Amino acid sequence: MADVVVLGQIGRDLVLRVGELPAAGGxxxxxxxxELLGGKGVNQxxxxxxxGVPVALVGVVGDDRAGGDALAQxxxxxxxxxxxxxxxxxTTALLLDIVEDGGRRRLVEDVPPDVLLTAGDVAASGSAxxxxxVLSLQLQQPGAAVRAALERAPRTAVVVADGAPEDGPTRxxxxxxxxxxxxxxxxxxxxxxxxxxxxxxxxxxxxxxxxAGPRLVALAVGEPxxxxxxxxxxxPGAAAGPGEVDPAWADGELVVPRLGGAPVDPTGAxxxxxxxxxxxxxxxxxxxxxxxxxxxxxxxxxxxxxGRPALDPEELAALIARERDRAAARxxxxxx
Amino acid sequence: MADVVVLGQIGRDLVLRVGELPAAGGxxxxxxxxELLGGKGVNQxxxxxxxGVPVALVGVVGDDRAGGDALAQxxxxxxxxxxxxxxxxxTTALLLDIVEDGGRRRLVEDVPPDVLLTAGDVAASGSAxxxxxVLSLQLQQPGAAVRAALERAPRTAVVVADGAPEDGPTRxxxxxxxxxxxxxxxxxxxxxxxxxxxxxxxxxxxxxxxxAGPRLVALAVGEPxxxxxxxxxxxPGAAAGPGEVDPAWADGELVVPRLGGAPVDPTGAxxxxxxxxxxxxxxxxxxxxxxxxxxxxxxxxxxxxxGRPALDPEELAALIARERDRAAARxxxxxx
Numbered sequence: 001m002a003d004v005v006v007l008g009q010i011g012r013d014l015v016l017r018v019g020e021l022p023a024a025g026g027x028x029x030x031x032x033x034x035e036l037l038g039g040k041g042v043n044q045x046x047x048x049x050x051x052g053v054p055v056a057l058v059g060v061v062g063d064d065r066a067g068g069d070a071l072a073q074x075x076x077x078x079x080x081x082x083x084x085x086x087x088x089x090x091t092t093a094l095l096l097d098i099v100e101d102g103g104r105r106r107l108v109e110d111v112p113p114d115v116l117l118t119a120g121d122v123a124a125s126g127s128a129x130x131x132x133x134v135l136s137l138q139l140q141q142p143g144a145a146v147r148a149a150l151e152r153a154p155r156t157a158v159v160v161a162d163g164a165p166e167d168g169p170t171r172x173x174x175x176x177x178x179x180x181x182x183x184x185x186x187x188x189x190x191x192x193x194x195x196x197x198x199x200x201x202x203x204x205x206x207x208x209x210x211x212a213g214p215r216l217v218a219l220a221v222g223e224p225x226x227x228x229x230x231x232x233x234x235x236p237g238a239a240a241g242p243g244e245v246d247p248a249w250a251d252g253e254l255v256v257p258r259l260g261g262a263p264v265d266p267t268g269a270x271x272x273x274x275x276x277x278x279x280x281x282x283x284x285x286x287x288x289x290x291x292x293x294x295x296x297x298x299x300x301x302x303x304x305x306x307g308r309p310a311l312d313p314e315e316l317a318a319l320i321a322r323e324r325d326r327a328a329a330r331x332x333x334x335x336x
Numbered sequence: 337m338a339d340v341v342v343l344g345q346i347g348r349d350l351v352l353r354v355g356e357l358p359a360a361g362g363x364x365x366x367x368x369x370x371e372l373l374g375g376k377g378v379n380q381x382x383x384x385x386x387x388g389v390p391v392a393l394v395g396v397v398g399d400d401r402a403g404g405d406a407l408a409q410x411x412x413x414x415x416x417x418x419x420x421x422x423x424x425x426x427t428t429a430l431l432l433d434i435v436e437d438g439g440r441r442r443l444v445e446d447v448p449p450d451v452l453l454t455a456g457d458v459a460a461s462g463s464a465x466x467x468x469x470v471l472s473l474q475l476q477q478p479g480a481a482v483r484a485a486l487e488r489a490p491r492t493a494v495v496v497a498d499g500a501p502e503d504g505p506t507r508x509x510x511x512x513x514x515x516x517x518x519x520x521x522x523x524x525x526x527x528x529x530x531x532x533x534x535x536x537x538x539x540x541x542x543x544x545x546x547x548a549g550p551r552l553v554a555l556a557v558g559e560p561x562x563x564x565x566x567x568x569x570x571x572p573g574a575a576a577g578p579g580e581v582d583p584a585w586a587d588g589e590l591v592v593p594r595l596g597g598a599p600v601d602p603t604g605a606x607x608x609x610x611x612x613x614x615x616x617x618x619x620x621x622x623x624x625x626x627x628x629x630x631x632x633x634x635x636x637x638x639x640x641x642x643g644r645p646a647l648d649p650e651e652l653a654a655l656i657a658r659e660r661d662r663a664a665a666r667x668x669x670x671x672x
Contacts, residue, residue, distance in 0.1 A: 016432060016444050016446065018444055021357075024436065024440035024441065025442075025602070026442060026443070027442070027443035027444070027445055028442075028443070028444055028445070029444075029445050029446070029447070030432075030444050030446035033427075033446040091369075094366075094369060096350075096352060096366075096432070098444065104360035104361070105360065106357060106358050106359075106361075106362060106363070107362070107363035107364070108352050108354055108357075108363070108365075108366050108434065109363055109364070109365050109366065110352065110369040
């Protein structure tokens with residue numbers, strides 16, 4: 001049985017690197033072309049598999065050749081695809097990722113409505129959700145599917161939500177049940193109802209989100225990095241008596257900076273950030289360790305074109321060791 | 337045996353329509369996705385087949401699945417693909433066509449060097465060139481392949497060249513042998529060595545090109561349309577005694593305007609323009625009739641996203657009948 005179930009998009013990634021996009025009417029040769037299994041759900045699941053975590057995917061592909069290819073590739077990546085629905089007559093999603101020199105990235109997303117998850121797809125996805133230790137929800141999927149998955153998650157599962165909920169009822173259901181909530185800058189605005197101007201602003205928003213239920217909140221705040229804040233209690237998912245507090249899980253926060261060099265392509269950074277955080281929490285690391293691993297995994301992924309990760313635990317550890325001291329000055333910890 | 341041999345690019349076309357391309361860092365949903373057999377050679381060959389002309393293609397695909405798919409689709413389109421080379425280890429070309437509302441089009445072309453034609457590919461393409469009535473050369477292919485094809489063309493074949501030759505020797509060989517030369521605005525600058533400012537400028541350039549050998553020259557001059565100029569003699573490809581002049585082929589010229597409504601996507605316009613001109617010349621129509629059919633076929637092709645034509649001879653005739661009177665004022669004919 002998979003430890004982690006990821007609910008999210010499955011598709012084809014077409015990555016084209018160009019020097020610079022031409023003006024209207026122009027043409028440009030591609031400097032590089034990559035055609036990969038992709039989609040946010042896949043990026044996260046592949047990262048978990050690369051970090052040694054048994055993972056299952058719940059999503060939808062079309063019954064075209066691209067859908068069959070996607071399932072075969074995901075299975076070859078070590079992902080349990082028994083919960084993936086192949087929709088008759090549907091066209092598998094295509095994510096075009098055009099990357100100019102300097103890491104300027106534009107996405108053109110063709111995600112036909114019939115390859116988004118429905119509540120029925122979640123119900124038909126088998127027993128993976130009911131047996132998982134972590135349920136990771138990508139909130140780009142429709143609210144009905146997200147809520148259906150929340151209803152099927154076992155009481156003991158750690159629920160992780162990434163993105164902005166589709167609507168009010170989904171937001172309420174997510175905040176009431178999720179242990180971990182993450183949002184990038186645009187999603188954070190949807191999640192908290194206003195743009196976040198800076199770290200102080202994100203800190204205040206995170207405090208309000210933590211008060212609504214989650215144990216850990218991560219909000220991207222642009223250049224400084226990600227604000228990660230958590231509240232006191234047992235480690236998420238740990239069997240613990242009432243009132244028991246894991247020492248690593250005393251109230252705290254961290255601004256974890258962007259690691260590595262200038263990004264080649266930011267695609268996949270958020271998906272892989274969440275995957276690495278989940279892997280670390282499953283490995284009983286505390287929130288600070290988990291946030292650093294997440295940042296290192298994201299840095300690895302943005303160092304090449306395309307959202308598909310290529311994670312090597314030893315390289316990530318070396319990157320963290322190198323950068324953690326260097327970034328110590330930017331680290332503010334212990335607010336409890 | 338095919339009447340026309342087209343030497344040109346074979347590939348996959350991916351057409352994505354979007355409202356507007358996002359700024360760097362952004363994403364946009366696709367309004368439409370089309371995945372088609374494409375490439376300039378294919379666009380021209382498909383147009384010829386749709387106009388009822390037996391046509392063969394000389395080009396290169398990779399030995400990937402896309403290459404096999406391209407050959408199967410071209411054969412299903414009625415194109416003789418026996419002269420197409422499948423290159424071991426090569427990746428079939430991909431042409432990405434991003435179309436914004438208003439017909440603003442950007443191409444990202446991934447044409448790996450090893451799916452361009454070599455002289456050896458032309459030699460290995462069988463007997464199609466040696467037996468053809470028309471050899472249609474797309475000058476985006478390497479000069480060595482273009483020159484090899486010219487050497488194999490029968491003396492009686494009408495040679496049509498579209499584009500700008502790669503180098504001086506190829507330019508000389510093309511101008512010495514070609515009966516029909518066409519260039520879009522950018523190519524015309526390469527062909528004649530300077531940009532063409534207006535119709536008068538194009539007229540002067542066409543006269544110089546005609547003096548170098550060709551019987552008919554077509555130069556795109558932007559908004560006014562295409563300047564088509566021809567010089568006196570027998571119809572190209574007709575068996576005729578020395579000095580014999582077909583009345584339709586007395587010295588003349590025509591500025592044929594852009595027909596139809598505002599273009600959705602200009603991709604394929606030039607390829608289909610040439611195909612229709614060739615079909616008309618094979619059908620023994622004079623240069624004026626041929627130019628009007630070419631303009632109508634191009635108008636049909638730019639009325640949808642993607643370069644693949646969908647020509648209907650009756651619709652083309654109706655479009656010509658409708659627009660020819662209307663455009664009569666813009667028509668200047670008879671310079672002889």
